[in-house]
Amino acid sequence: MKKTDGMDNAQFIFGAVMVVANRMDTLLERELSQFNITAKQWFLSISVASLFEHPPTMKEAAREMGTSHQNVKQVALKLQEKKLLHLKKDEKDARVTRLYFTKESEEFWAKTSGESLNFTLELFAGITEEELASTRNTLAKMMDNMSVMDKK
Numbered sequence: 001m002k003k004t005d006g007m008d009n010a011q012f013i014f015g016a017v018m019v020v021a022n023r024m025d026t027l028l029e030r031e032l033s034q035f036n037i038t039a040k041q042w043f044l045s046i047s048v049a050s051l052f053e054h055p056p057t058m059k060e061a062a063r064e065m066g067t068s069h070q071n072v073k074q075v076a077l078k079l080q081e082k083k084l085l086h087l088k089k090d091e092k093d094a095r096v097t098r099l100y101f102t103k104e105s106e107e108f109w110a111k112t113s114g115e116s117l118n119f120t121l122e123l124f125a126g127i128t129e130e131e132l133a134s135t136r137n138t139l140a141k142m143m144d145n146m147s148v149m150d151k152k
Contacts, residue, residue, distance in 0.1 A: 013138075017142075024123070025039050027119075028042065028119065031115060031119055035108070035112055035115075036082070037082070037084075038075075038078075040071075040075050041075055041078060041079050041082075041084075043065065044061065044065065044072060044075045044076060044079065044085075044099075045079065045084065045085070045101075045105070045109070047061060047064055047065050048061060048085075048099050048101070049101070049109070051064050052064075055088075055098040055099055055100045055101075056098065056099055057090070057096050057097065057098055057099075058072045058073055058076065058087075058097050058098075058099065059096075061076075061099060066143075066146075073097075076099055079105075083102055083104045083105075084101075084102060084104060084105040084108055085099055085100065085101060085102065085105060086099075086100040086101075086102050087099060087100075088100055
């Protein structure tokens with residue numbers, strides 16, 4: 001293995017992903033505190049809004065977010081308390097709970113979209129489209145590998 005600064009590329013990336021995730025979470029929590037919402041609540045909302053064409057089940061949301069059904073349920077209940085999400089039993093299967101946005105959530109996200117865009121622009125400042133595409137490909141492969149590892 002080729003060493004760079006005493007660390008090979010895979011080791012560096014592993015550590016850097018952990019550091020970036022922690023620091024991004026800290027910065028996002030700070031930015032979102034003015035809106036009385038947590039990073040996990042924001043992530044669930046963004047996931048529901050952007051990954052599904054229909055109101056997802058908690059299980060579907062958990063799978064896409066890489067977390068547990070129980071974690072999604074805890075976060076969803078907090079969003080429901082804030083009237084930003086509605087949990088409703090599925091009409092065809094009462095064992096299944098679906099996640100629906102409320103009118104208040106649409107107003108909330110419209111109001112906060114500017115700050116969200118600014119955060120993202122600052123985070124990715126100076127990174128080219130080519131670099132973003134390469135990073136996306138690497139992360140997608142890592143996610144695929146983790147799916148395989150999870151099935152062992």
